[in-house]
Amino acid sequence: MAKPTVLIVDDDKMTRHTLSVALEDDYKTYTATDGIDALKILKKKDIDLVLSDLDMPGLDGLKLLEKIGQMNKRVPLIVITGQGTIESAVQAMKSGAYDFVTKPVNLDRLTLLIEKALENKRLKEENVLLKKKIKESFPELKFIGHSAAIKKCEELAMQVASTKATVLIEGESGTGKELITNIIHYNSPVAHGPFIKINCSAFSEGVLESELFGHEKGAFTGAVATKKGRFELADQGTLFLDEVGEMPPSTQVKLLRFLQERTFERVGGTRTYKVDVRLISATNRDLAKLVKEGKFREDLYYRLRVVRIVMPPLRERKEDIDELVNNFIDKFSSLHGKPISGISKEAMGLIHAYNWPGNVRELMNCIESAVVMAKKDILDVEDIPEYLSNHTAESETGTGSRGLLQELERKAIIDTLKNTRGDKVKASRILGIGLRTLYRKIDKWRIES
Numbered sequence: 001m002a003k004p005t006v007l008i009v010d011d012d013k014m015t016r017h018t019l020s021v022a023l024e025d026d027y028k029t030y031t032a033t034d035g036i037d038a039l040k041i042l043k044k045k046d047i048d049l050v051l052s053d054l055d056m057p058g059l060d061g062l063k064l065l066e067k068i069g070q071m072n073k074r075v076p077l078i079v080i081t082g083q084g085t086i087e088s089a090v091q092a093m094k095s096g097a098y099d100f101v102t103k104p105v106n107l108d109r110l111t112l113l114i115e116k117a118l119e120n121k122r123l124k125e126e127n128v129l130l131k132k133k134i135k136e137s138f139p140e141l142k143f144i145g146h147s148a149a150i151k152k153c154e155e156l157a158m159q160v161a162s163t164k165a166t167v168l169i170e171g172e173s174g175t176g177k178e179l180i181t182n183i184i185h186y187n188s189p190v191a192h193g194p195f196i197k198i199n200c201s202a203f204s205e206g207v208l209e210s211e212l213f214g215h216e217k218g219a220f221t222g223a224v225a226t227k228k229g230r231f232e233l234a235d236q237g238t239l240f241l242d243e244v245g246e247m248p249p250s251t252q253v254k255l256l257r258f259l260q261e262r263t264f265e266r267v268g269g270t271r272t273y274k275v276d277v278r279l280i281s282a283t284n285r286d287l288a289k290l291v292k293e294g295k296f297r298e299d300l301y302y303r304l305r306v307v308r309i310v311m312p313p314l315r316e317r318k319e320d321i322d323e324l325v326n327n328f329i330d331k332f333s334s335l336h337g338k339p340i341s342g343i344s345k346e347a348m349g350l351i352h353a354y355n356w357p358g359n360v361r362e363l364m365n366c367i368e369s370a371v372v373m374a375k376k377d378i379l380d381v382e383d384i385p386e387y388l389s390n391h392t393a394e395s396e397t398g399t400g401s402r403g404l405l406q407e408l409e410r411k412a413i414i415d416t417l418k419n420t421r422g423d424k425v426k427a428s429r430i431l432g433i434g435l436r437t438l439y440r441k442i443d444k445w446r447i448e449s
């Protein structure tokens with residue numbers, strides 16, 4: 001590791017020289033004769049620490065300290081002061097100096113102070129970095145996209161965030177239902193309150209009920225202790241019911257009662273609990289249809305959808321793709337430490353041609369995999385997962401990068417092979433091409449039997 005750099009500022013030549021010689025084994029030293037000289041060096045060089053006299057002509061030590069503060073550099077400054085001027089040293093510390101030493105300088109004490117100051121600086125820098133990292137990675141609140149459809153969702157979310165209204169979020173898998181829920185909670189007045197999530201499809205009927213409402217000891221076999229439910233845990237906060245469409249009828253009744261009266265009992269209990277909880281639910285099922293089919297209570301449906309947000313699928317807002325892709329490239333290149341700076345036109349073309357049944361989640365996974373696999377600093381067609389280019393032909397838009405003619409050829413081969421039930425000899429005769437050519441094309445386009 002390079003030696004830390006120390007700038008020695010003193011108008012006395014002797015002091016400059018002695019300190020410089022004394023410190024040069026462990027540090028790279030620079031010297032300045034006054035504050036103005038020191039500022040020049042600070043601007044040009046990467047200085048880790050300043051040792052400065054207070055009483056100097058031109059710009060004195062206190063002024064220098066002030067200027068360093070304005071430079072927005074976290075460079076610690078240790079004051080060197082003559083005996084009898086302790087008061088001004090104290091003044092300097094009040095203005096932000098790290099510490100002071102008196103002349104004649106005790107070298108051991110000075111080295112100790114320098115080391116402590118440098119360690120302190122390192123910790124502070126690390127702290128800033130960590131804070132930045134935490135902000136970036138948790139919780140996921142970065143909402144990307146400028147299409148009218150997605151902007152509407154975001155606006156609606158921000159609008160309901162400040163209220164206590166019950167919200168229903170509908171949308172296909174991977175469209176950002178949980179992300180928008182996070183946004184609502186963390187922008188709400190209960191942002192510092194509990195934020196409890198439960199996936200209704202992850203539990204069997206009885207278990208779900210006791211997970212939600214809790215149970216008393218002995219309520220059923222296995223209920224060895226009293227347990228609070230998610231509603232109690234979410235008091236003064238937000239409860240997120242994911243996959244609410246999977247909720248069994250008996251639990252639906254209890255949820256409806258909660259929405260009407262804001263009260264419930266634990267399973268096997270008689271005491272009535274009242275909690276103050278904002279409810280957000282999400283589903284990728286068509287709830288209105290489930291209501292028609294008699295699988296979801298109509299009265300509950302209306303109680304859940306006081307405010308309804310419908311997340312649009314990615315294929316209906318392709319104008320957001322570029323922004324999403326670029327953001328994910330940045331995210332994953334820094335996460336995996338790969339210097340990827342962009343994506344080729346052809347690769348982006350492939351991404352646009354695909355119709356993304358898994359929506360943003362699928363796109364995100366695709367870019368992560370591409371970033372991990374990439375050999376160059378620009379993502380290119382060969383980095384994009386294979387299944388993507390194999391499926392673009394079937395997508396509605398079908399404007400893959402291969403060109404229309406090749407797409408037609410590929411389709412003709414697939415259709416013919418289907419008709420001949422995979423008989424390649426027959427297919428090659430029908431298509432009027434040699435058997436070897438057919439094999440080559442099957443291989444090239446990775447057509448599977």
Ligand SMILES: Nc1ncnc2c1ncn2[C@@H]1O[C@H](COP(=O)(O)OP(=O)(O)OP(=O)(O)O)[C@@H](O)[C@H]1O
Pocket residue numbers: 140142143144145150171172173174175176177178179180284360361364
């Ligand atoms: N507009 C967006 N901007 C940035 N990231 C997004 C956006 N939409 C979704 N994502 C990301 O895509 C992933 C999937 O989103 P999320 O989990 O919210 O989807 P979901 O609708 O809850 O899916 P599922 O129905 O499968 O549970 C998450 O990592 C999320 O951060």
Ligand SMILES: [Mg+2]
Pocket residue numbers: 177178242
């Ligand atoms: Mg989800």
